[in-house]
Amino acid sequence: MTAAxxxxxxxxxxxxxxxxxxxxxxxxxxxLYVFLAVLLPxxxxxxxxxxxxxxxxxxxxMAVALSAALMGMWSSTLLGSGNAITxxxxxxxxxxxxxxxxxxxxxxxxxxxxxSSLGIYGLxxxxxxxxxxxxxxxxxxxxxxxxxxxxVTVVALGMLGLLMASAFxxxxxxxxxxxxxxxxxxxxxxxLVPVSSLPDPVQNVSYLLAPTWGVKALxxxxxxxxxxxxxxGMCLLLTCFYLAVTLxxxxxxxxxxxxxxxxxxx
Amino acid sequence: MAGTLQWDARSSVTWRLFFVAGWRSYLALFRWLxxxxxxxxxxxxxxxxxxxxxxxxxxxxxxxxxxxxxxNALHACAMAxxxxxxxxxxxxxxxxxxxxxxxxxxxxxxxxxxxxxxxxLTGAFTxxxxxxxxxxxxWVHIAPGALPLLALTLVVTALSCxxxxxxxxxxxxxxxxxxxxxxxxxxxxxxxxGVNIPFSWLPGWLAALGHxxxxxxxxxxxxxxxxxxxxxxxxxxxxxxxxxxxxxxxxYLLRVLERGSRANASLDDV
Numbered sequence: 001m002t003a004a005x006x007x008x009x010x011x012x013x014x015x016x017x018x019x020x021x022x023x024x025x026x027x028x029x030x031x032l033y034v035f036l037a038v039l040l041p042x043x044x045x046x047x048x049x050x051x052x053x054x055x056x057x058x059x060x061x062m063a064v065a066l067s068a069a070l071m072g073m074w075s076s077t078l079l080g081s082g083n084a085i086t087x088x089x090x091x092x093x094x095x096x097x098x099x100x101x102x103x104x105x106x107x108x109x110x111x112x113x114x115x116s117s118l119g120i121y122g123l124x125x126x127x128x129x130x131x132x133x134x135x136x137x138x139x140x141x142x143x144x145x146x147x148x149x150x151x152v153t154v155v156a157l158g159m160l161g162l163l164m165a166s167a168f169x170x171x172x173x174x175x176x177x178x179x180x181x182x183x184x185x186x187x188x189x190x191x192l193v194p195v196s197s198l199p200d201p202v203q204n205v206s207y208l209l210a211p212t213w214g215v216k217a218l219x220x221x222x223x224x225x226x227x228x229x230x231x232x233g234m235c236l237l238l239t240c241f242y243l244a245v246t247l248x249x250x251x252x253x254x255x256x257x258x259x260x261x262x263x264x265x266x
Numbered sequence: 267m268a269g270t271l272q273w274d275a276r277s278s279v280t281w282r283l284f285f286v287a288g289w290r291s292y293l294a295l296f297r298w299l300x301x302x303x304x305x306x307x308x309x310x311x312x313x314x315x316x317x318x319x320x321x322x323x324x325x326x327x328x329x330x331x332x333x334x335x336x337x338n339a340l341h342a343c344a345m346a347x348x349x350x351x352x353x354x355x356x357x358x359x360x361x362x363x364x365x366x367x368x369x370x371x372x373x374x375x376x377x378x379x380x381x382x383x384x385x386x387l388t389g390a391f392t393x394x395x396x397x398x399x400x401x402x403x404x405w406v407h408i409a410p411g412a413l414p415l416l417a418l419t420l421v422v423t424a425l426s427c428x429x430x431x432x433x434x435x436x437x438x439x440x441x442x443x444x445x446x447x448x449x450x451x452x453x454x455x456x457x458x459x460g461v462n463i464p465f466s467w468l469p470g471w472l473a474a475l476g477h478x479x480x481x482x483x484x485x486x487x488x489x490x491x492x493x494x495x496x497x498x499x500x501x502x503x504x505x506x507x508x509x510x511x512x513x514x515x516x517x518y519l520l521r522v523l524e525r526g527s528r529a530n531a532s533l534d535d536v
Contacts, residue, residue, distance in 0.1 A: 031446040040453060047457045054467030055328035180306045183314040193325040
């Protein structure tokens, strides 16, 4: 019994690594996803810089660039996680995968991890684009904190995407809802516009979103101000919370999808 | 007599091909128009985009809210306009029916033109809903007298976007990347067509590119209609001209790329 557990953990870790690599390869061969991961952050960064410069708003350029990068990262994560389940459904693989003895969570987790990993590339390319085209100084106030905040934020976005994508297991048409959550999360997380400019009740919702803390952590670490360490901690805490909720939801959705027979529906 | 009957039958088939087949193709896009798929896509996303843009615009403080409401309301028609014609061709490919469709002797201009009409109507309807929402929230004032010209502006802009969608769909005959292209165009419009950024804030070459893209004159026309400024017919004329050029280009591409797809046996590529 005790010997079986490490073996199972090893198998699961191996499965995760292989599935992540496989999904990553699939994603980089999908032009739509490459657009979302690479081109979209550049379009958003350009839009943000032209809007802020034209209006004369004096926000730090690094904060604008980071917000634009996170906007692109969220769009690609949301679509990537959801698309993966829709793709399995279209290829008629969702049903056998859910029927397999491995947990559905383990099957879907690599999708979120792979989309998030490409998000790091999107972040780097956005910073480079902003430095080259918009003369943004590439200076980080707290480089170590920044390098810690990046993976924490990326995983947080991935987990939030996976949490939302869980519904796609149950509802074949839920993919159309994915795009709906793009702009609200941009707005609620304080990307480009600070959370403090939102009405008070809405701000409470913002603080339940891990990306809000991700924005605070990255901006604080890059341009100074705020408390990036607390923000990183909050981001981690909320990511763990999303993980637990996703596990519960997926179990429930899987049961409902099996009993209503919607897994094979397209 | 027989000739007349034959002519009547051909004419009836043409009308059916344009209206009925076009509409059914559009229904199929939304899995036969399930509200759970249609409403979030066509109404939900533009609503949240509009709210986001007004929120951002107020923070920047450079223009009043109505600037962002008009820009984003008209940008809303691009989603239906670009994706519906593009997906209606891509959807045939994924459904395995593209080969059968292109094996028919049906007139291509009528067949694919029919797929644009529902997109134009839906696009104009979405923009109208967004403007009504902006008006209900007090972000934009629409004088009753401006409604007919505003409605015409919405239809012309939606037509221009749908014509661009047909070009994207035509390219989808040869490649599998119609969705990719439609996304590139959609987000580029947000940057270049005066949706949220005035042309004077863009570098000259980007502004010129924006002026040449569909929708830019339509947005400017809508802003002028609401402010009572002159020059609307000229702007709508330009937008219509762009739509006509795009339709011509789409029909040419459909013919050339259909031939190429047959020659390369790439119609069934998924």
